[in-house]
Amino acid sequence: MNLPQRVPLMIGGKWVESQTEQWLDVTNPANQEVLSRVPFATDDEVDTAIASAGKAFETWKNVPVPQRARLMLRYQQLLKEHHDELAEIICQELGKNFEDAKGDVWRGIEVVEYACNIASLMMGETVENVAGSIDTYSLIQPIGVCAGITPFNFPAMIPLWMFPLANACGNTFVLKPSEQDPLTAVRLLELYAEAGAPDGIVQLVHGGKACVNKLCSHPDIRAVSFVGSVAVGKHVYRTATQNLKRVQCMTGAKNHMVVMPDANRKQAVNNIIGAAFGAAGQRCMAISVVVLVGEARDMSADIVAAARDVSPGIWSDPKAAYGPQISAEAKTRILGLIAQGKEEGAECLLDGTDFRVDGYPDGNWIGPTVFGNVTAEMQIYREEVFGPVLCLLNAGSLEEAIALINDDFRANGTSIFTDSGAAARKFQNEVMVGQVGINIPIPVPLPFFSFTGWRGSFHGDQHPYGKQAVRFYTETKTVTARWFEGDIPTGPNMSITLK
Ligand code: NAD
Secondary structure, three states: OOOOEEEEEEEEOOEEOOOOEEEEEEEEOOOOOOOEEEEEEOOHHHHHHEEEEEEHHHHOOOHHHHHHHHHHHHHHHHHHHHHHHHHHHHHHHHHHHHHHHHHHHHHHOOOOOOOOOOHHHHHOOOOEEEOOOOEEEEEEEEEEEEEEEOOOOOOOHHHHHHHHHHEEEEEEEEEOOOOOOOOOHHHHHHHHHHOOOOOOEEOOOOHHHHHHHHHOOOOOOOEEEEEOHHHHHHHHHHHHHHHOOEEEEEOOOOEEEEEEOOOOHHHHHHHHHHHHHHHHOOOOOOOEEEEEHHHHHHHHHHHHHHHHHOOOOOOOOOOOOOOOOOHHHHHHHHHHHHHHHHHHOOOOOOOOOOOOOOOOOOOOOOOOOEEEOOOOOOOOOOOOOOOOOEEEEEEOOHHHHHHHHHHHOOOOOOEOOOOHHHHHHHHHHHOOEEEEEOOOOOOOOOOOOOOOOOOOOOEEEOOOOOHHHHOEEEEEEEEEEEOOOOOOOOOOOOOOOOO
16 A cells, blocks of 8 residues: 655645645554654645635536436445545554445445435425416525645545535545544545546645644634534534534534333443443444333343453454554543543543553553442533543433433434334434434434434534435526516516516
8 A cells, every 4th residue: 555655735736745844743552653744735726626616616517417426326336445445544544444444435435426416416496387487496506616624533524425425416625634644545545536537626734723723714604513522513614604604513522322121131331341442432322321210220241251352452453343543632631631531530440541552552542431429510420521432320210311412512412222013113203413323323324314413513504415315516506587478567576576
């Protein structure tokens, strides 16, 4: 696998090296090997990227919809052919284990498959004879240049939530991936060009705050799609809406799983382990809190025993359940929260603080960590840890568990494990969270639905992928038309009614 020594920008269909003086190392989090260097693009470079997306829009918006769909068909085929290679890049720069990295790519491919159906998705509506010889019909049209700002934890899936659908709708795009793992995006766009994407329909820029602020405020950007932490998401939403952009911000989470006393215990424990520790807890839909209701509280020993069997390792080790944290800073932050949890009186039932992986002393490893007797006031509960740390809470009833979840300002995902249809139905009806799993721990919808986080986990109206994303990336134009046939009605119509 050849990784570029310097991560390039893609501007106007050409790969170019940034002229910036600000570069950051992209490292393998399992051993700190420097894989590449990523630029913080200059102001001029970002301006040029936006201008070139604007220029490409003038022709791309008129490319027939079936041709845009065929680009998606070729792209999904190429992504499948390069599935392992893309996963390997993710493994190198983010440390995910191979199967999980393949899942990251696959869930992106599914969105591209959805985009292949763009002609049907962009159909408008028609009503004939809304008044005498008058018809009304709607046209679904692209909006212009859109921007995407993505996080480190799904370097394939999340960019693929964005630019394929935006382009399929006839828009052009400026993508700014996470500066922590930008190499996957480079390969995604190389394959896109190979699939026949015309020059300029996607630009790739790199950077941090300054670059993001420009994308959120530049007058030629019509819409901004952001995925990342709560704090940055609020900033992006405020900045971009103040600059009158259409915005969708998918942000941080604290996802609870409720386990009822009648749940299948073995299934519940297995699902908790995968959902809490998979991807080193670096998933916005990770289960970081388990609420044991009533007699289910005695399951905590089983959960700890199962967690003890889980260990991280390098991506090429088939026994590694998950990989390292993305950075030494992330590891330090998580260790600080674990220490604080202990100080605040949570019972550390399993402590992964000192976990080591043989042969990889410099990796950002944290072993599975489980806290019992956690309360809603503790910082370990209140903050999104974004690491392999699970909090166990007890509740006396389902009502109490639902109230606890509804008290949290974040509302990305939640799940219930139970054998009772009545309990499950009450939960799905009363819980104020956007994605609910019933005996499913991570209920991320497939792309014919949308990813529907709520409240503090989402700002905007239209969610990513699915029909909502098509609405996000398009504008509706409604045409009311009459073709005169025979006598023209006499005199002006002085009322607002159609005649
Ligand atoms: P992050 O907020 O640090 O970074 C996200 C993006 O914002 C990156 O491209 C980064 O360069 C940029 N950025 C960082 N600091 C900035 C600043 N001060 N001003 C402007 N832009 C800035 O997030 P992350 O650590 O890369 O990703 C993890 C977070 O993303 C978690 O909170 C996770 O829950 C969330 N996430 C949410 C979803 C979802 O769909 N709701 C999906 C994946 C991840």
